Amino acid sequence: MQEELPRRAFITSTAIGIAAIAGCTQSDSEGTNSDNSAPADDNETTTSEEPSVPEDANITLSVPTAADLDGLQSPLMAFFDAENFTVEPAGEPTDGAGHFHVMVDTSQVEPGETIPNDDQHLHFGDGAEHTVLDLEPGEHELTLQMGDGEHTALPLVDTQTVTVEERAAVSLDAPQDGDVVSTDETITFKPVVDNFVIEQAGELTQNAGHHHLLVNTDPVSTGTVIPSDDQHIHFGNGTEMPEIDASELGAGEYELIIQIANGVHEAYPLTTDPITITIEE
Missing domain, CATH: 2.60.40.10 (Immunoglobulins)
Known part of the structure; x- marks a missing residue:
């Protein structure tokens, strides 16, 4: 059964660039990366003590199917939601607060490590709650993970598998x-x-x-x-x-x-x- 997209009309000020859609970086094949302050070294991860996370906090990634089309077509939108957790722009780490990251076809980052900034790790340090993803046809694993103000991975994760039918x-x-x-x-x-x-x-x-x-x-x-x-x-x-x-x-x-x-x-x-x-x- 196809699922209609929730009626949401919020504007995110995403400034996404290629290898850089909302400041940000955008991969031609992977989607939006909207954070100017992500780690400078794309391949380096560091371990630190992450801020505390409320026990009842939860995050959700949703990729609804269009009501007028048969299956998902790329490009598509993914939506993020947080419960009992504050979504805020990157900056000084705050207990019970952070911003979203999306991992495309790669596993979550170990809590306490710095989330990389590359084509498979998309940062939304502006506090965005949705993004545009440009994916090749086929099956993709999308992982939503919360990071603190300094991009330290937190143990708030949701993973969805989507199948893109056409471009x-x-x-x-x-x-x-x-x-x-x-x-x-x-x-x-x-x-x-x-x-x-x-x-x-x-x-x-x-x-x-x-x-x-x-x-x-x-x-x-x-x-x-x-x-x-x-x-x-x-x-x-x-x-x-x-x-x-x-x-x-x-x-x-x-x-x-x-x-x-x-x-x-x-x-x-x-x-x-x-x-x-x-x-x-």
Whole structure:
């Protein structure tokens, strides 16, 4: 039975970069790593005395299945929850508090050791409670583990096995690379989306999101909130064929990309190939 995603609408300020989606690092194949203050040496672990953890504390990792699709498609969202434990940004360790980490296809870290910072150990030192994961099709083991303010592993762990059926993809039928249009025309974009649902902004729904038009700029890193400005045009109404008046751009040559983001505008690694069009008076 498919499970609907809980209706949650919180925005996390994740700044995720590749090898670095919410400051952070983002792996093309593994997902979001949102902590600037993780251990400098990715391969070094140290042992220290971790802060105390309440006996009734518990954490949960959930990866709901989309109601409109058959199975999980990548990229996907994972959600974190803590009971009787405070989630706070990295910094000075505090008893009964810490932040989340996700291990992708690797085991949990021994409590008291420093959690590494690499493609398989994703840090959420900003206090984020969800992330975008970009996984290859197949079975993956995801382990959620709490760490203290200095990334010392705590004995709060939850492990889930997920099976990714397909990878989502987006391409562009129109306009075509090299097209020339006049300023009095309306440009209609015709994205072709596979294994993904286009819907209105506002809700966090698994394997669903809405279109954005990027003008003369690079795609936004996975998990990072897409800005709203002249170079990042949002179509949060859920239209499947975005339109824009050429006069809004003005005469000139433009490189255009369509990128999909989730309901709170966090970027997915779903982008069309860039095209260049010319707008003439």
